[in-house]
Amino acid sequence: MASHFAFGSPATRIDLDGMLSQQAGRGAQVTHYNANTEIYAPGDRANALYQIDFGAVRIYRLLSDGRRQISAFHVAGEVFGFEASEKHGFFAEAIAACGIRSYRMPPEERVARELLPIALQALVRAQEHMLVIGRQSASERVAAFLLEMMERQGGLDHVDLPMSRTDIGDYLGLTIETVSRAFSRFRESGHIHLVNTRTVEIRKPDALRAMCE
Amino acid sequence: MASHFAFGSPATRIDLDGMLSQQAGRGAQVTHYNANTEIYAPGDRANALYQIDFGAVRIYRLLSDGRRQISAFHVAGEVFGFEASEKHGFFAEAIAACGIRSYRMPPEERVARELLPIALQALVRAQEHMLVIGRQSASERVAAFLLEMMERQGGLDHVDLPMSRTDIGDYLGLTIETVSRAFSRFRESGHIHLVNTRTVEIRKPDALRAMCE
DNA sequence: CGTAATGTTGACAAGGGTCAAGCTTAGTGG
DNA sequence: CCACTAAGCTTGACCCTTGTCAACATTACG
Structure with missing residues (x-):
């Protein structure tokens, strides 16, 4: 509480109403959701924030084979619905019957426009990484790691890895041996070419993409 | 780019200087870090944001037995250093030699004070969840899951689980069978008492805490 | 050129996934 | 109010992926 950046305890209710209703010019909509009903889905416009009156919510994504990773649970008092783009990338569903207030998106102040999106981008990356x-x-x-590095370096097929195998292992929750074996198998199958240990030529990006679904 | 909430491509440089220097009344400090040197550590005051000029950075935490989980890598142009409390909870280290601009924390506008911390709290939870x-x-x-649920319900020893075992498994990256076996083992060892499948009495929270280190 | 750090490969073991059966609980209809 | 059903949960047996341990190769650096 001391810091201007501190966050209240989980029990603290955020005064979203006081903060946002001014902008929207109107109070929040309160909606009732039955258990296992959708609140939003990937592709839906992300133009609101949600605060839970009662009940609980799960945020998740699906792999195409049906595997599901829940990236968060939310309970009464908590706020969800942040996205780093104009569309949602996750499913939000009621776990049990819920009362949920929705708030139109916050104002376009400079900090909201510039700083918040950076935090949200980091958050989305974290959520996607959890899926991985x-x-x-x-x-x-x-x-997934190789594709992420490729994209973050502008999509060129020659990807530079500034980090060690140990770093990669720790990033992916694997041992260095397992990382090394994966690199070797991708090399043997022609998906990549190891120019040297820290430079990878991605030869079959689509094959790698297909693996991640 | 279309949305007021959209985030630029990875190649886009964020104009942190233009945005924040006004507040600090001064331009950013540029610091040079050698490879494998610390930028900040858990417990350090989180009163700045950092933008990478060149080089790469890893963000990580350690378990007491030395296992390390890197929650993010950052490369040139990217911003890191967000925290949801006044102190850092992670290590930030240069992977290679780095040039890094540090910016004093942004202004106390209403959105920064209220909305950003919510996003940052979610981000920190995501990062901690990655460790798990x-x-x-x-x-x-x-x-870890039981302790998290306990804390989020005010620390009472009777914890209500609104979600199914399937949900818990998907949250933890485990199958329902493994979740169930873990519950059973905790019950057998007296760490918990299962009042019913959705209500857990935490009898030895310290024993559970010791497991998570 | 020599040494240490980093990376690769192999053999083996174990943790957790898969498959299957049975149990418990909640909800429904007679 | 009870029986039936379906969904959710638990437990067991087996097996596979990945971790562990070890040896060796390669690279980086002084």
């Missing part, structure tokens, strides 16, 4: 480490096999994790 | 699912065994994950 929570539900994917060793080779799927390494494939 | 990336590096902990099945029983450690379930112990």
Whole structure:
């Protein structure tokens, strides 16, 4: 509580109403959801925040084979619905019957426009990473890692890895031996070419993408 | 880019300087870090944001037995250092030689004070959850889950679980069978008492805490 | 060129997943 | 109010993926 950046205890109710209703010019909508009903789905416009009056909510994603990773549970008093783009990337569903207030998105102040999106981007990456480490096999994790690095370096096929195998292992929740074996198998199958240990040429990005589904 | 909430491509440099220097009344400090040197550590005051000029950074935590979970890598152009409390909860270290600009914390506008902390809290939870699912065994994950639920319900020893075993498994990256076996083992060892399948009495919270380190 | 750090590969073991059976609880209809 | 059913949960047996331990190879650096 001391810091201007501190966050209240879990019991503290956030005064979203006081904060946002001014902007929307109107109080929040309160909606009732039955158990196992959808609140939003990937692709839906992310133009609101949600605060739970009562009940509980799960946030999750699905792999195409049906494996599911829940990235968060939310209970009464908590706020969810943040996204880093204009569309949702996750499912939100009521676990039990819920009362949920929805608030139109906050104002376009400079901090909201610039700083908050950075935090939200980090949050989305964290959530996606949870999907990788929570539900994917060793080779799927390494494939996802290579694709992530490729994208973050502009999509060029020659990817530079500034980090060690130990770092990669710790990032993916694997041992260095398992990471190394995955690299070797991708090399043997022609998916990648190891220019050197820290430079990878991605030869079959689609094959890697197919692994991650 | 279309949405007022959209986030630029990874290549886009965030104009932190233009945004924050006004507040600090001064431009950013540029610091040089050698490879494998600490930028901040758990317990350090979190009163700045950092933007990477060149090089790469790892964000991680340690379990007491030395297992490490890296929750993020950051490369040139990216911003890190967000925390939900006044102190850092993670290590930040240079992977290679780095040039890093540090910016004093942003202004206390209403959105920054209220909305950003919510996002940051979610981010920190995500990062801590990565530690759990990336590096902990099945029983450690379930112990961490029970403790998290206990804390989020005010620390009472009778914890209500609104979610199914399937949900818990998906949250922890485990199958329902493994979750169930962990509950059973905790029951047999007297750490918990299962009042019913959805209500747990935490009898030895310290024993559970010891498991998570 | 020599040494230490980093990475690769192999053999083996174990933790957790898969498959299957049975149990418990909650909800429904007679 | 009880019986029936379906969903959720528990337990067991087996097996596979990945971790562990070890040896060796390669790279980086002084």
